[in-house]
Amino acid sequence: MKCPICGMANSRGQRICNHCGTNLNIKYTTCDNGHNYDSSLKECPYCQSLEETEELKTSTINSKTVIDGEENLITRQESPPPKSNVISTDPQPVSSKKTVGEKPVKENIPIEEEIIFENEILVEKEIAIEKKSAIKDSSLVKLVGWLVSYDIDPAGIDFKLYKGRTKIGRSKHCDIIVDDSTISDEHVLLSFKDGEFILQDELSANGTFVNGKQIEQRVFIKDGDELRLGSVNFIIKLI
DSSP states (O other), X not given: OBOTTTOOBXXXXXXXXTTTOOBTTSOEEEOTTSOEEEXXXXXXXXXXXXXXXXXXXXXXXXXXXXXXXXXXXXXXXXXXXXXXXOOOOSOOOOOSSOOTTXXXXXXXXXXXXXXXXXXXXXXXXXHHHHHHHHOOOTTTSOEEEEEEESSSOTTOEEEEEESEEEEEESSXXXXXXXXXXXXXTTOEEEEEEXXXXXXXXXXXXXXXXXXXXXXXXXXXXXTTOEEEETTEEEEEEEO
């Protein structure tokens, strides 16, 4: 997908341009002057802002200031007035400050920058929500044991077991993920309740075995028992 603003290519389904941050879900229209803008707008905002700036310049140049009006003052003097009351008719120096006829020019913020800023806020909020839901509160979840395997890694690898329910399988939604073709997406459910582990097979394709015997119903697991999920062996260690 090509970005309509910077022209760089992005992957299909990309919501935000990786190069300039433009929202790719918004449809754009190109005006006669070559500006890309949101197609939901009636007119190009960039051309409109340029026209307003030119009109403001013209009105400012043609308008008379307070100082300009003083040049047309006519005074009639019958006798020389005191020095302190003399009104000078010489042209006065123009002040660098804004005059009455001038209007402040409003700073125009490009629409692309506003869209990028809003998208960044939305992305930050989504990331914060995902992180918050993914973090487990260690003060509420108690460690009760480990699941150890020497098949996955010859040097040995262990998975922590916590109080409550632990789903083991190949799916990314499981609590313990084992990437092996003989293990089902959701292979077994291991529950810890009242100081004991209960193992339940979740209709796996290659079966679940405890100490070499295949199980079909819930069974209690004790420290040192050998588990086999598909072709991967584990040893359970309890605290």
